Amino acid sequence: MKKNINIAASILSADFSKLGKEVYEVDKAGCDMIHIDVMDGSFVPNITIGPSVISKIRPFSKKPFDVHLMINDPARHIDDFVAAGADLITIHYEADKHPIRTLDYIRSKGVKAGIAINPATPPTVLESLLDYCDLILIMLVNPGFGGQKTIPSQIEKLKVLSKMLKKHNKQIFLEVDGGVNPKNIKTLINSGANLI
Ligand code: ZN
Numbered sequence: 001m002k003k004n005i006n007i008a009a010s011i012l013s014a015d016f017s018k019l020g021k022e023v024y025e026v027d028k029a030g031c032d033m034i035h036i037d038v039m040d041g042s043f044v045p046n047i048t049i050g051p052s053v054i055s056k057i058r059p060f061s062k063k064p065f066d067v068h069l070m071i072n073d074p075a076r077h078i079d080d081f082v083a084a085g086a087d088l089i090t091i092h093y094e095a096d097k098h099p100i101r102t103l104d105y106i107r108s109k110g111v112k113a114g115i116a117i118n119p120a121t122p123p124t125v126l127e128s129l130l131d132y133c134d135l136i137l138i139m140l141v142n143p144g145f146g147g148q149k150t151i152p153s154q155i156e157k158l159k160v161l162s163k164m165l166k167k168h169n170k171q172i173f174l175e176v177d178g179g180v181n182p183k184n185i186k187t188l189i190n191s192g193a194n195l196i
Pocket of ligand 1: 035036037068177
């Protein structure tokens with residue numbers, strides 16, 4: 001079976017002192033999207049970049065910016081990330097008391113909306129959100145740092161979600177994030193991931 005797989009290159013491991021150039025280079029290397037990890041030092045231990053940096057690197061690529069918000073109460077900042085040039089904004093289920101409202105708001109701005117879940121969150125919580133999102137992101141590691149090893153139980157979760165999407169006839173992105181490497185990429189694709 002032929003599968004349509006998209007690659008989102010993460011800039012988390014880039015040299016932040018020349019981020020624009022690095023974004024340009026991963027774009028030219030052939031990725032489909034640029035994956036940008038935003039961390040607030042509260043929802044996750046680490047702090048990365050915010051909307052002002054994203055707006056500065058926006059001119060370095062015409063490819064979609066896939067912005068992954070690992071921040072508490074993301075609704076407060078949606079306007080800023082839209083203005084910075086995000087094409088897709090993913091919020092965390094665990095970080096938002098009213099995810100449907102926020103997903104709706106993201107879409108109302110003409111931007112695609114995604115929902116992410118941490119390794120300890122069961123996949124079933126997403127069933128009531130399927131009508132409101134264009135992307136589901138499964139964290140294969142506990143978010144906060146790059147370079148971690150995938151937690152094996154998350155592969156099972158990926159399969160459950162893939163089945164759930166088929167059952168509801170939803171053709172949306174099923175993205176995996178954290179510890180993806182040339183060794184496990186085949187397993188992830190065979191388990192249902194279509195955005196890596
Ligand atoms: Zn991410």
